[in-house]
Amino acid sequence: MLHAVQALVLDDPAGLLPARNQMALSLGWHIILASFGVAWPAMILVAHWRGVYRRDDVALGLAQRWAKVSAVLFAIGAVSGTVLSFEMGLLWPGLMGRYGGVLGLPFAFEGLSFFVEAIFLGLYLYGWGRIPPRRHLLMLVPMAAAGVVGSYCVISVNAWMNMPVGFRLVDGQVVDVNPWAVLFNPGAILQFAHMWVAAYMIVGFLVAGVYAAGMLRGRYDRHHRLGFTIPLVFASAGALVQPLVGHVLGLRIAEAQPAKLAAFELATDTESPSPLRLGGLLINGQVRYSLDIPSLGSIIARNSFTAPVQGLDTIAPTDEPPINITHVAFQSMVGIGTLLFLAVALYWFARWRGRDLLSNRWALRFAVLAGPLGVLAMELGWVATEVGRQPWVVYGYLRTRDAAGDNPQIWILLVATAVLYTGLTIGAALVLRSMARRWRAGEEDLPSPYGPQSDAAGGSRPPTDREATTP
Amino acid sequence: MTLETAVAAALFAGVVIYALFGGADFGSGFYDLTAGGTRRGAAVRTLIDHSIGPVWEANHVWLIYVLVMWWTGFPASFAAAMNTLILPMFLALLGIVLRGAAFAFRKFAPTVTQARLYGAIFAASSLITPFFLGTVAGAIASGRVPATRRGDLWTSWLNPTSLWGGAIAVGSCAFLAGTFLTADAYRGGRIDLVTSLRRRTLVVGAATGAVVFAALIPILRDAPTLAAGLTGRAAPLIAISGLTGATTLALIAARRYQPARVTAVLAVASVISGWGLGQYPWLLVDEVRIDDAAAAPATLIGLLVVVALAGIVVLPPLVYLLKLTQSADWTHH
Numbered sequence: 001m002l003h004a005v006q007a008l009v010l011d012d013p014a015g016l017l018p019a020r021n022q023m024a025l026s027l028g029w030h031i032i033l034a035s036f037g038v039a040w041p042a043m044i045l046v047a048h049w050r051g052v053y054r055r056d057d058v059a060l061g062l063a064q065r066w067a068k069v070s071a072v073l074f075a076i077g078a079v080s081g082t083v084l085s086f087e088m089g090l091l092w093p094g095l096m097g098r099y100g101g102v103l104g105l106p107f108a109f110e111g112l113s114f115f116v117e118a119i120f121l122g123l124y125l126y127g128w129g130r131i132p133p134r135r136h137l138l139m140l141v142p143m144a145a146a147g148v149v150g151s152y153c154v155i156s157v158n159a160w161m162n163m164p165v166g167f168r169l170v171d172g173q174v175v176d177v178n179p180w181a182v183l184f185n186p187g188a189i190l191q192f193a194h195m196w197v198a199a200y201m202i203v204g205f206l207v208a209g210v211y212a213a214g215m216l217r218g219r220y221d222r223h224h225r226l227g228f229t230i231p232l233v234f235a236s237a238g239a240l241v242q243p244l245v246g247h248v249l250g251l252r253i254a255e256a257q258p259a260k261l262a263a264f265e266l267a268t269d270t271e272s273p274s275p276l277r278l279g280g281l282l283i284n285g286q287v288r289y290s291l292d293i294p295s296l297g298s299i300i301a302r303n304s305f306t307a308p309v310q311g312l313d314t315i316a317p318t319d320e321p322p323i324n325i326t327h328v329a330f331q332s333m334v335g336i337g338t339l340l341f342l343a344v345a346l347y348w349f350a351r352w353r354g355r356d357l358l359s360n361r362w363a364l365r366f367a368v369l370a371g372p373l374g375v376l377a378m379e380l381g382w383v384a385t386e387v388g389r390q391p392w393v394v395y396g397y398l399r400t401r402d403a404a405g406d407n408p409q410i411w412i413l414l415v416a417t418a419v420l421y422t423g424l425t426i427g428a429a430l431v432l433r434s435m436a437r438r439w440r441a442g443e444e445d446l447p448s449p450y451g452p453q454s455d456a457a458g459g460s461r462p463p464t465d466r467e468a469t470t471p
Numbered sequence: 472m473t474l475e476t477a478v479a480a481a482l483f484a485g486v487v488i489y490a491l492f493g494g495a496d497f498g499s500g501f502y503d504l505t506a507g508g509t510r511r512g513a514a515v516r517t518l519i520d521h522s523i524g525p526v527w528e529a530n531h532v533w534l535i536y537v538l539v540m541w542w543t544g545f546p547a548s549f550a551a552a553m554n555t556l557i558l559p560m561f562l563a564l565l566g567i568v569l570r571g572a573a574f575a576f577r578k579f580a581p582t583v584t585q586a587r588l589y590g591a592i593f594a595a596s597s598l599i600t601p602f603f604l605g606t607v608a609g610a611i612a613s614g615r616v617p618a619t620r621r622g623d624l625w626t627s628w629l630n631p632t633s634l635w636g637g638a639i640a641v642g643s644c645a646f647l648a649g650t651f652l653t654a655d656a657y658r659g660g661r662i663d664l665v666t667s668l669r670r671r672t673l674v675v676g677a678a679t680g681a682v683v684f685a686a687l688i689p690i691l692r693d694a695p696t697l698a699a700g701l702t703g704r705a706a707p708l709i710a711i712s713g714l715t716g717a718t719t720l721a722l723i724a725a726r727r728y729q730p731a732r733v734t735a736v737l738a739v740a741s742v743i744s745g746w747g748l749g750q751y752p753w754l755l756v757d758e759v760r761i762d763d764a765a766a767a768p769a770t771l772i773g774l775l776v777v778v779a780l781a782g783i784v785v786l787p788p789l790v791y792l793l794k795l796t797q798s799a800d801w802t803h804h
Contacts, residue, residue: 071579072576075574076571078528078571079531079571082568083568086564089549089553093551093553093554096550096553097546098546098547099546100543100546100549100550100766101544101770104542104546104770105773108539108540108543108773109777111532111536111777112777112780112781112784115532115781115784115785116784116785118528118529118531119785119792121529122524122796123788123792123795125525142788174767178769179769180773409557409561412561416565420569427589430581431576431580431581437581448520448577448578448580
């Protein structure tokens, strides 16, 4: 066994292992920031809209602060997204060289959306006090829309990797390329819906959590209540529909990727009806430590009382994904998703019955935790779907090891990225924390500290930040 | 024009625009780095923040555009270039990440000390990024990126054409940035800043012009295919770049900053286009021609649809943003 593993590892191209880790790290990091790009503009839009049309100064203040925070987050998101663009070629020459022309078009459309988002971000961030208020508010609309379109495009490529369409392979040559079929592939919509909803959940919970933390420290003003409620409404809508979206998405896997479903469900044998296997690990070919609920597997995964989950016994060992990682990641995601569903259902039910859970410290503590939990669920979901597709990168057509290059230098990239992203995370945390601190101290405009005094900019008409950002 | 050439032209237009607008953003790092201590340099740094803050992300997207057009339109050559040029690509990427993040962090840094740290990172990475991208251009233009196997990890980008290419890139960025910053300062009525920026832009411009023409000598020897193009088909562009570059310097010397922006853009655009025209019809010089490297026609048509859509969806707001930030109203606010 050990020898077989060693032989397999030695046989792999030098760039495979570092490339997989690098992709996981850089994508896993970027997806959090990308979610902010997708979901936050809509939340800022709601706050800003209230501020302008209902003359709600608290809401307007929130929008202004969120805009400033988004300036920091979107900047890191833009550059960490660029890392991914380079990595497509640096890490996966075998994928890009052969399939670049097939999968590229959705990325070109994503580029368009990113363009729109970046342009209107610039207009919005620097438009405070420079563009008439109502027109300024409208700058958020294309931003929010572009975030949604862009994420659809990227997800369509991932859906294509799971269910490849739009080409034929003849004697090892890619022919009959139809890039539009990739952009509008049948798997894209549902997978996009799953990720889109997830983005609203994590951003909503994370932002609401910031204000929940404030309330835990006794800051119960309207600023905190509104700052909590707006994002929570988005997050709640997401958390309530996500189980349904996930379920419908999952139904497709039985046909499209039986090996992945077998790993999700830890189905070693094909049973009719299949049990739902909660927990459990595959150890030496045996399932251990699991709780089996009869028939429920068929009902959940197949929408049927009898249809079986195809077992791992039907999958060639060389086509099996790493079972335990996939299974544990998948079920943890489902578990957290269910927890968040129940939590928001409870919160709104209590509120409907006239009870405000915001006065309950445990509810607030959970609200603080919900954001990180949501992020964890999203990361686990990506682990489940990506590891579950292994050993394929383009399912059924291209193995991941054939997509990787022979570059041992990618280890350098991995180490450098780990160091760099740690540094950026610390830097962002410090900057954001200090912004919050200065806001609490009553300093609203946060002038750029380029000199000993904020008016050091000098000149006959000093356009200091203080002036520039006051609406 | 064949379909392949049309896509290659659209791709290269992205390279030129990125060099101009992204380049002007990167180049501001030079003035930030040399602005002096916190007290003396505060004015220049605030000006830079104002000038590039609203536009740098939009300008940065041109790089994404170039990468996507490249890997979709000419996939195998993209994989080949990334494979051989892995090191300069790493380093350029590092610079891109550090530049963007540090710029955003600096704006909201709580203390002068932290702002200085982020500022130094922002400025230094603004300079190294164009350098490494320039070496990449030099590697491709001098025929050092093999189409099917991996080229030399080091000499592919550490060679005369690449190093001069890097120097030209850094100089062009700083020249553009200087012209724009001087014009911004002038429009804002900041006479003290105008004086120092004007002087430095004149020096940078003269030095860059010297580098561009000095580079022709080693390139003639090191990159024969490119050299033939530069002295043949692309020669008019090189002449135009010299002419417009000199005009820019004359205009800046004469304190005519607004028209100087136009000629500076023309000068740099001609240098970059000269390279492109010089290596045409090669995609990877001496290795793959544009027509032989292209993806399936359906994909190329798709890309042209995207380009057309970009003209409708992206260009109008982009022009609005750029016009707004270059308007007197915005500056004076």
